Amino acid sequence: MSVTRDMLATYRGPQKVIARFLDAGPREDRALAFLMAGCGLVFVAQWPRLARQAHQSGEALNPLLGGSLMAWVFIAPLAFYFLAFLSLLPFRLLRREVTGYAARLALFWALLASAPILLLHGMIAGFIGPGPGEKAVGLIWLLVFGWFWIAGLVQAGRNAT
Incomplete structure (x- = not known):
């Protein structure tokens, strides 16, 4: 699937998509691509808000x-790797054998799959400005x-057993 x-499909059933990814075996290249694409989309989502800020304050946009x-693109991926590591701790306390790859995949895919909403958020922040919307x-x-x-984490726990 593309x-x-x-x-x-994630909006209809996130566990099915994560299960399919996990069944394909550990692919760190895929997880990293999801993370970088997600971070790249979050960066793009910031553009309208930053353009509005630059225009209103007279700052340079660049x-x-x-x-x-x-x-x-450079710092957030490291933070997401650390956050994925922290998400393993509850599973370790419960003695569930969730792999680091599964925890990373769940987090990185959640970022990428939810990125369209962030793009909408960026457009609202840039064109309408701060407010209830x-x-x-x-x-x-x-x-x-x-x-x-x-x-995704729940599915990773199911795949571990």
């Missing part, structure tokens, strides 16, 4: 974009991201 079809690039879409993204991540 990535976009997998993303759409330094703002450069800082966002540094944060999302931006907050609502941000909350929707947070809930969807959490749903995808937890469902």
Whole structure:
């Protein structure tokens, strides 16, 4: 299946998609590609908000974009690897043999699959500005991201047994 079809299928049933990925065997290249694509989309989602900020404050846009690039494409992937490691700890306490790869895949896929909502959030932040619409879409993204991540971790726990 293509990535976009997998993303759409994730909104219908995230555990099925993660199960299919895990059944294909450990593929670190796939997990890293999901992470980098997700971080790249989050970076792109920041552009309208940063352009609005630069316009309103009179700042130059390029330094703002450069800082966002540094944060999302170089630093955030390291933070996501650490967060995936931390997500293994509850499974270790419960003595479930979830692999590090499965935890990384669940987190990285949750980021990539929920990225379209972040793109909408960025457009609202850039074109409409701060307000209830931006907050609502941000909350929707947070809930969807959490749903995808937890469902992926649950499926990883099922595959471990």
